Amino acid sequence: MTSVLVSSPYISPSSSLRRLMINVNIGLIPGTLAYAWFFGVGVIINILLAIVFALAYEAVILWLRKKPVIPHLTDYSAVVAAWLFALCLPMHAPWWLVAVGIGFTMIAGKHLYGGLGFNPFNPAMVGYVVLLISFPLEMTTWYLPIAISGESIGLADSIAYSLGLADIQQWDALSSATPLDQFKTLSGQNISASEIRLSPVFGNFVAVGWEWIAACWFIGGLWLLYTRTIKWQIPVAVLGSISLCALVFYLYDPERIASPLFHLFSGAIMLGAFFIATDPVTAATTDKGRIAYGILIGLLVYLIRNWGGYPDGIAFAVLLANMCVPLIDYYTQPRVYGVNTDRSDDE
Amino acid sequence: MNTKAWSIKLHPMYGGLQLEDHKTGSLTQGLQQASLPPQLLLPLKQHIGVTNKALVRPGDRVLRGQLIADSSSPISSPLHAPTSGWIREIAAHPVPHPSWQSDTCIVIDVDGKDEVLPSHAVDTQNLSVTKFIKLIHDAGIVGLGGASFPTSPKISRGDNLGIETLIINGVECEPYITCDDILMQTYTDEVINGIAWLQRILKPASTLIGIEDNKPEAIKAMKQALSAGNLDNTHVVDIPTIYPSGGEKQLIQILTGKEIPKAKLAFDIGLFCQNVGTCAAISRALDQNQPLISRIVTLSGDGIRQPGNWEVRLGTPISHLIELAGGYLDNQARRHLVMGGPMMGFSLSGDQVPIVKASNNILIMQQQTIPQAPGDHAECIRCSRCADVCPAQLLPQQLYWHARAGAYDKTEEFNLFDCIECGCCSTVCPSEIPLVQYYRTAKSEIRAAQQAKFKSDRARIRFEFREKRLLLRKQQEEERRRLKREALKKKIPQVLNDDSVIDPVQAALARVKAKKQEQPVANPPKNTTNLSAAQQRQIKEADARRRTAHEQRA
Numbered sequence: 001m002t003s004v005l006v007s008s009p010y011i012s013p014s015s016s017l018r019r020l021m022i023n024v025n026i027g028l029i030p031g032t033l034a035y036a037w038f039f040g041v042g043v044i045i046n047i048l049l050a051i052v053f054a055l056a057y058e059a060v061i062l063w064l065r066k067k068p069v070i071p072h073l074t075d076y077s078a079v080v081a082a083w084l085f086a087l088c089l090p091m092h093a094p095w096w097l098v099a100v101g102i103g104f105t106m107i108a109g110k111h112l113y114g115g116l117g118f119n120p121f122n123p124a125m126v127g128y129v130v131l132l133i134s135f136p137l138e139m140t141t142w143y144l145p146i147a148i149s150g151e152s153i154g155l156a157d158s159i160a161y162s163l164g165l166a167d168i169q170q171w172d173a174l175s176s177a178t179p180l181d182q183f184k185t186l187s188g189q190n191i192s193a194s195e196i197r198l199s200p201v202f203g204n205f206v207a208v209g210w211e212w213i214a215a216c217w218f219i220g221g222l223w224l225l226y227t228r229t230i231k232w233q234i235p236v237a238v239l240g241s242i243s244l245c246a247l248v249f250y251l252y253d254p255e256r257i258a259s260p261l262f263h264l265f266s267g268a269i270m271l272g273a274f275f276i277a278t279d280p281v282t283a284a285t286t287d288k289g290r291i292a293y294g295i296l297i298g299l300l301v302y303l304i305r306n307w308g309g310y311p312d313g314i315a316f317a318v319l320l321a322n323m324c325v326p327l328i329d330y331y332t333q334p335r336v337y338g339v340n341t342d343r344s345d346d347e
Numbered sequence: 348m349n350t351k352a353w354s355i356k357l358h359p360m361y362g363g364l365q366l367e368d369h370k371t372g373s374l375t376q377g378l379q380q381a382s383l384p385p386q387l388l389l390p391l392k393q394h395i396g397v398t399n400k401a402l403v404r405p406g407d408r409v410l411r412g413q414l415i416a417d418s419s420s421p422i423s424s425p426l427h428a429p430t431s432g433w434i435r436e437i438a439a440h441p442v443p444h445p446s447w448q449s450d451t452c453i454v455i456d457v458d459g460k461d462e463v464l465p466s467h468a469v470d471t472q473n474l475s476v477t478k479f480i481k482l483i484h485d486a487g488i489v490g491l492g493g494a495s496f497p498t499s500p501k502i503s504r505g506d507n508l509g510i511e512t513l514i515i516n517g518v519e520c521e522p523y524i525t526c527d528d529i530l531m532q533t534y535t536d537e538v539i540n541g542i543a544w545l546q547r548i549l550k551p552a553s554t555l556i557g558i559e560d561n562k563p564e565a566i567k568a569m570k571q572a573l574s575a576g577n578l579d580n581t582h583v584v585d586i587p588t589i590y591p592s593g594g595e596k597q598l599i600q601i602l603t604g605k606e607i608p609k610a611k612l613a614f615d616i617g618l619f620c621q622n623v624g625t626c627a628a629i630s631r632a633l634d635q636n637q638p639l640i641s642r643i644v645t646l647s648g649d650g651i652r653q654p655g656n657w658e659v660r661l662g663t664p665i666s667h668l669i670e671l672a673g674g675y676l677d678n679q680a681r682r683h684l685v686m687g688g689p690m691m692g693f694s695l696s697g698d699q700v701p702i703v704k705a706s707n708n709i710l711i712m713q714q715q716t717i718p719q720a721p722g723d724h725a726e727c728i729r730c731s732r733c734a735d736v737c738p739a740q741l742l743p744q745q746l747y748w749h750a751r752a753g754a755y756d757k758t759e760e761f762n763l764f765d766c767i768e769c770g771c772c773s774t775v776c777p778s779e780i781p782l783v784q785y786y787r788t789a790k791s792e793i794r795a796a797q798q799a800k801f802k803s804d805r806a807r808i809r810f811e812f813r814e815k816r817l818l819l820r821k822q823q824e825e826e827r828r829r830l831k832r833e834a835l836k837k838k839i840p841q842v843l844n845d846d847s848v849i850d851p852v853q854a855a856l857a858r859v860k861a862k863k864q865e866q867p868v869a870n871p872p873k874n875t876t877n878l879s880a881a882q883q884r885q886i887k888e889a890d891a892r893r894r895t896a897h898e899q900r901a
Contacts (some may be wrong), residue, residue: 007445007784009770010689010712011366011522015777016727016734075725117726117778231735280730285744335597336762337361337739338609 021076023229024275027220028083031271034216035087038145038209040156042091047083049098049162054082057106061321065111077116081105084276088268088315089131090141092153095162097138099129122282125315132315144176145209148200179207180267181311182256182344192255206265214270221274230278233287237294238273238301239264245302257306269301272314282322289325289332296321296328353582355555358604360597362738363589364771366522366690368561373525373647373654378533380658381671383430387455387662388701389415390442394489395496396422401453407434410464412638415453425487425496428455429660431462443686443700445693452701455662471633476506476548479633487639487704491624492516492527492593494686498625504614505549511617513551514540514602515626517558517565517584518593521688524708525648527623529559529656530643535572535625539623541626543578544633549619551635554581555602556623561588561847582587590690591769595620597738609765624707644702646672650711657792659702665709666698677713685710690770696855725778733772733782739765743772748784748790755796758789766790790816 035043056077062069085105089098109123109129110116132139143153153161177185179201186196196202205211224230246260263269268276276299277283284293297317304313381875392398397420407430409415416426432455439449469482484499517529517538531538546554556573558566569583586592586601596607607613613620631637640661647654652673665684669675675682684695686706695709697770702709724868733743741762749757763786772782879888 006767007694007781007787008685008687008690008692008768009773009783010683010685010692011770011774013777013779014775017728017777020728020730020777071725077728115726117728155872164612169739200825255609280728283729285729285731332735333742334740336609336741336765337600338606338765339762 003243010339015073017077019228021040021080021191023224023227024080025083027223027229028080028087028275030219031213031216032087034082034213038213039091040153040158041155042093042153042162043087043089043254045158045162046086046089046091046093046098049095050082050086050089050102051079052198053102054078054085057103058111060108061111062115065115067115072116074184075116078106081110081124084271085127085270087144088124088128090139091143092141092158093138093166096164097131097135097145098162100134103127103129104130117281119281120325122279122318123277124279125276125318128254129315129319131146132310134147141179142173142178142181142250144201147208148334150203151219176201178267178311180305183262184305184311187256187258193253193258206262210267211265214265217274221270224274224278229278230274231287231290234278234283234294234297235273237291238277238298239269241295241298242269242302243298245299249306257261263302263305267312268314269312272301272318276314276318277321282325284325284328284332286332287328288334289328292328292332293321293325355582355584355602356604357586357601360589360600360738361740362736362771363597364736364774365588365590366774368588369522369647370525370528370561373523373645373656374528376655378529378656378658379671381660381663381668383457383459383461383660384663384667385457386435387429387432387457387660388440388442388663388664389426389429389453389455389662390440390701390703390811391416391426391451391453393495393661393704394424395494396420396424396744398451399423399426401437401451403437403453405434405435405436406778409434410462412464412466412640414638422497424489424495424499425485425638426453427487427638427640427872428464429662429693430455430457431460432457441696441700443693443695443703443706447694447696449503452662466636468636473611477503479544479548480506483629483632486628487640488625488628488632489626489639489704490622491704491707492622493641493691493705493707495703498621498629501619502545502548505619508614509617510551510614510619511553512603512619513542513545513549513650514598514613514618514620515554515556516593516595516598516620517556517569517625518598519562520559520588520590520593521690521692521708522590523710524645524688525647526643526645526656526707528562528565529645530627531562531623532568535568535628537627537630538569538623539572539576539578539626540630540634541628542581543576545619545621545626546578546581551619552580554578556581556583557586557592557598558583559588559592560585572864590771591738591767594738594767594769596767606831609762639704642702642704642706644668644706645708646705646711647708648711648713650676650713652676662701663697664701665695668702668709669698669711675711683712685712690774691768700723707822707845724780727776727778727780730777732775732777734776736771738769738771739767741766743782745782746789750785753792755789758786759793763789763793771807817860828886 032043034049055073058073060071062072074326081104085102086098089101105123109126110119110123113119182199182201183196187193201207211282221235225232242263243260246258246263249257250259277294284290300317300320302314304310304316310316373870391401397417397418399418401416403409403415410431413428414425415428433456434454437451437453440452440454441447442452444450477711480499480503483502484497488498489495498714517527517531519525542554556569558569566583573581573583584602591597592601595613598620599605599607599613603618605616607616628639641658642661643656643817644659645656646668651669652675655672657668657671684698686695687691687693687708689710692708692710727744727747729744731744745761746758746763746766749761766786768783768786770783773780776782822898
C-alpha cells in the first residue's frame, strides 16, 4: 500500500485559478457583443489580436524565465488581461498598436514584476496608458455608432486596416469624439447641458450605443458576483462614489454638469468597476480596504472626467489607486480573534 | 425537569466554510463492538505532556484495567491494559504521529479471556472534589475530542478559577467523523452522567451542550435524556453546520459571543469546554470504576468497503479494524490513510499503527486529493478568499507571503500563532496553495529558532559568568599578593639588621634558627604518663593474663 506524507487539509479545493479566469471571460462576453453590435467587428479583431500576442509574449517570457509554459498559459490570466486591454483600444487600431500595447502589458506590467500575483499595477491599464501617452492620435480616434452613421466598417475592411493593407482615412467621415469627450468639450464652451444633449450621439437616454454596452457590462458584473468571482465591495464603492460626486455637483448646477446617470452609462465606468478595478492582484485585499479603494477610484474618475486632461479616467484612477493599495491594506487589517477583546466588549 | 421553552441567542463566528459532510456513510449502522485483535500496541505517550514509564516487564501477565504505565508529572495520564494477556515486549513501533516516527509501545499478546482486574467500588457519594479529580486522573482520561490533553489538570485549574458556563462540545464539525454523533445516540446516559459529575466539581451557573444541526438523532437523544434527568440549567443548543464551529474558540464565540483573549484560556473568562466523549469517559471512571481502555472510532472514506463506528480497545491495529469493515474497497488502488478528519487530520505511515486515545476517525481515501508540495503550485493572486473564511480573522495571504520569504518575524506580526490550522484557507485557495503547510513550517521554524536562541542565550550567560568569575579570582589573587607584598615590606626591616644587604636565604635560615630556639623540642607526652590507680591496676592484670597465656602456649 502507498501512503503519502502530505499535510492536511485533504479536501479538493473548491475553486481554481482557471475557473476564476474563465468566469471573467464569460462575464466579458455580453458587453463585447454589444460593443461589436454598435460599433462594428473591429473590437473583436482587436481582442483576438491582443490574445494571440499576449499568449506569444507570455510563452516567450515563461520560457526565458524557465517556468512551465503550458500550465501558466492555460490559467487564462493572459487572455483576461488581453481582452480587457483590447476593450480600451479604439475600435479600429492597427496591429502594431495592439502588439506594442499588449507587449507592455505582458512584459513590463506583468512579468518584469515576477508574473501573475506579483504585479502592483493592473497590467492591462499599464499597456493602455503607455499607448495613450505615446500614440495620442491613434488612441483617440473613435467612430460613430452604426445606429447613427447608418453604415459600418465591415469585417474585410476592418481586417485590412488592422493589418495595414488599407487606409482608415476613407472613413474619416464616421469618426467622432466619444460622448464623454463631446460633453466635456462643449460644456467647456459654455454650452448648456440641455443644448449639448440635442446632439444625436446622446440619443434619448445617455448616449447611443454606450448605454447598452454599459448595461451589458453590468450584466456581466452580476455574473461575476453570482459566481463569487468578485466581491461586491469594489464595484459598489466605485459606482457609489462616482454617483455621489456627480449627484452633488449636478444638484448644484444641472445646466452645466452631467447627471449621475450620464456618468454611469457612458465611458468605461461599468467595465472599470466590475472588471478592471476588481483585478484581485492589484486591488486592496481587506473588505474595508476594498471599499476605500473603490471610493478612491470613483473619486479620481470623476475628477479626471471633469477637470483632467482626458475625457475618461479609469486607467489613471486605477493605477493611482493601485499605488495606494499597500497603505490601504495596512490600515484596514481586520481585528484578529481574541486581540483587543476589551474593545469589542464595549461595543 | 425543564419543560418551559428555553432559547439562546447564537452569535456568528468569524469566517468558516460549508463543507460536504460525508457523514451518512458511517451512520448507516449503529455502534459495533470491535473484536479483540491478537496483539495490542500501546504507545507509552497518548496524551499531551510528560511520557509515561512502563510499569510492566516482558513476560508479565496483565488483566483488563490494570495500570501498565504512569508518570509522576501532573501533566500526564496513566495507561491501563485494555484486555488481559501477556506482555510480549516494550519496544519502538510505528505510532500514529504526523512525523511517521516510531515510539516506545507496550505490546500485549491478547489471551482472549478479557479477564478483568478485581477492584473495589469506590463510594463516590462522600468524596471531596480533589478526590474526584484524582480518580479522573487515575482512570487515564484525556480530552477525547482530538487534542488528548489530560483532563484532570484542566479540571483542577478550572475548579480554582471559578466557572460560569460549562460548554459541552458535541459539535463534531469535521466531515466524515461521526463517533461523537453515535456516542450521543448510544451512550446518552453516560454523557449526561459525565456532565453531572463535571457540574458537581465545577459548579457552573449554566451548562450548554453544543451540537451541529446536522445530527438530529443525537440532538433528540440528548434532549430526551435531559428532560428525563434532573440537571439544572442544562440545555442542548443546536448550532448551524459550518466548519470549524467545533473548535473551542469558535464554539465559545457561537454560544456566548465571547472571544478568548489572546494568550489566555477559556477558564480565564469563566468558561470550561469539554468534549462529549470525555464526559462519557468520566462517567465510566466514576460510576463504573472503569479506566479509559476503549473509545469509539469512525472508519470512513471512499476507500473502505463498509464505513461505520466501532467501539475499539486502545492499541488495536488499524489493519484489524479495516478487516472488520470489510477491507479496502480496491486492494490495488493507491490509497491514503488519515487519522482525524480531512481538514485537520494527519497522514498515517500505514495500517499497522494502533488506535490511541486521540483516534476519533480513520479516513481511508482512495487517493490523495491535494498532492502538492510547497513550491509546486500557482501563485497567490491576492483574491483574499482565505481571509474571508479564516475563523481567526487573520490575513492568510500576508502570512503566506512572509512565510514563503522566510520573514518569520513578519509572520509573527501578522499573528501566525493565532492560526488554529483549520485548513479553510487551503481549501478555498484558487491557486491551490497548501497554505496551512506553509504556516506549520513557519511555526516550527520559529519554535526551533526560539529553542536555539534560548540555548545560545544560556550558553552566553554561562560564558559571561565564567569570564566574570575568572576575572574576579584573578583580581582577588592580585589583591592577596599585593597585601602580602605590603606586609613583607613592613616586616623585612624588623627582621634584618639595619645596615646589612637583604639576603633572602640568610633571612630564611635566620627565621628557622630563631624558631627552633624559641621552642625547645620536648618529648611528646605518652599515654602511660599520669595514669590513675585504677588504670595501673588494669594494666597489671592485663600483663598478668598475657604472661599466663604465653606460658600455657609454651
